Amino acid sequence: MRRTLLALTVLLFLLVAGFAVHRATQPPQVAIATPTRGPAIEAVYATGVVEPGLEIRIAPRAGGHLVELLVDEGAEVRKGQLLARLEDTDLDAAAAELAARAAYARSQYERNVKLRASALVSADALEKSRTDLDAADAALRRAREQLGYMRLVAPSAGQITRRDGEVGEYIAVNQVIFHMAGPAPLRITADVDEEDLPRVQPGLPVLIRTDAFPDRVFDGRVEQITPRGDSVARSFRVRIALEGDPPLHIGMTTETNIVLARRDDALLVPSSAVVDGAVWTIDGGRAARLPVETGVVGTRQTEIRSGLAGDERLIVAPPADIAPGDRFRTAD
Numbered sequence: 444m445r446r447t448l449l450a451l452t453v454l455l456f457l458l459v460a461g462f463a464v465h466r467a468t469q470p471p472q473v474a475i476a477t478p479t480r481g482p483a484i485e486a487v488y489a490t491g492v493v494e495p496g497l498e499i500r501i502a503p504r505a506g507g508h509l510v511e512l513l514v515d516e517g518a519e520v521r522k523g524q525l526l527a528r529l530e531d532t533d534l535d536a537a538a539a540e541l542a543a544r545a546a547y548a549r550s551q552y553e554r555n556v557k558l559r560a561s562a563l564v565s566a567d568a569l570e571k572s573r574t575d576l577d578a579a580d581a582a583l584r585r586a587r588e589q590l591g592y593m594r595l596v597a598p599s600a601g602q603i604t605r606r607d608g609e610v611g612e613y614i615a616v617n618q619v620i621f622h623m624a625g626p627a628p629l630r631i632t633a634d635v636d637e638e639d640l641p642r643v644q645p646g647l648p649v650l651i652r653t654d655a656f657p658d659r660v661f662d663g664r665v666e667q668i669t670p671r672g673d674s675v676a677r678s679f680r681v682r683i684a685l686e687g688d689p690p691l692h693i694g695m696t697t698e699t700n701i702v703l704a705r706r707d708d709a710l711l712v713p714s715s716a717v718v719d720g721a722v723w724t725i726d727g728g729r730a731a732r733l734p735v736e737t738g739v740v741g742t743r744q745t746e747i748r749s750g751l752a753g754d755e756r757l758i759v760a761p762p763a764d765i766a767p768g769d770r771f772r773t774a775d
Contacts (some may be wrong), residue, residue: 445773468772474759476713481745483709483739486700487643489633493695496627500619503529505592509612516606520597524623531593545579552576552681603626631683633699637672640679641701650700662686688730711744716757723758730769
């Protein structure tokens with residue numbers, strides 16, 4: 444019984460050792476793929492932000508406490524509509540006082556005009572009353588202008604996109620209370636690297652994606668390239684007009700691809716299969732290196748312009764130490 448058990452143990456050991464030796468002597472296994480046909484899009488990538496085509500910032504020209512808010516974010520407004528009012532009690536009282544003084548000065552001037560016609564007042568007295576009237580009218584105009592500064596009105600029709608300020612808060616001169624989108628359509632402003640800028644021209648189509656709509660691609664077109672770039676970021680702003688009426692909102696971030704060229708029947712291979720301008724093929728279990736000319740290079744696929752017939756079996760991720768003639772196993 445002991446001899447039988449010992450013999451079985453030795454046999455099992457030999458089988459395991461033989462299997463290990465067999466595994467060790469087998470060539471390594473690699474994944475393969477064959478070229479496919481599909482669209483190759485050569486594009487310049489840039490990130491962008493959805494903006495109004497016309498953005499207006501509304502701020503007071505005089506400081507004061509905010510006493511009335513008549514619109515809020517999202518409101519559609521018409522040109523000249525009153526949006527908010529700052530505290531104007533003192534200015535209103537001053538304007539009323541100056542209006543009374545101006546009315547008195549006018550009555551005095553008109554009286555002196557009549558008296559001068561009868562030679563009852565001197566020419567100097569008439570001139571002085573006219574000067575007093577002009578000064579009173581000028582003071583009244585200034586007071587009414589100052590009073591108007593306390594009322595914020597819409598300079599055009601549009602939509603309030605942002606409101607900063609609460610009733611009771613002190614608003615300083617030129618502190619923006621309302622951001623307003625004018626009647627112009629939305630657009631995207633994208634930052635394009637200065638190295639890519641020479642290839643970008645107005646009129647080029649643009650493919651637009653945003654995280655808010657991950658399964659959709661929106662169309663646009665390059666509308667304008669700003670003449671001055673950012674020397675720190677080394678980029679230029681490119682304005683992109685949206686086509687159609689996409690459901691985008693102001694402030695959304697986007698990924699834009701400015702299409703420079705498109706080939707719909709390009710030969711494509713996995714990008715990981717292309718190493719140093721060549722691909723590795725498997726024929727009869729042995730590797731062979733084929734130089735290729737690439738076109739558009741993407742993160743997942745690369746266009747092959749020449750060097751392949753289209754039916755080769757390619758090593759998807761060639762080992763770093765691969766050499767011509769190396770043996771490999773494939774999964775198929």
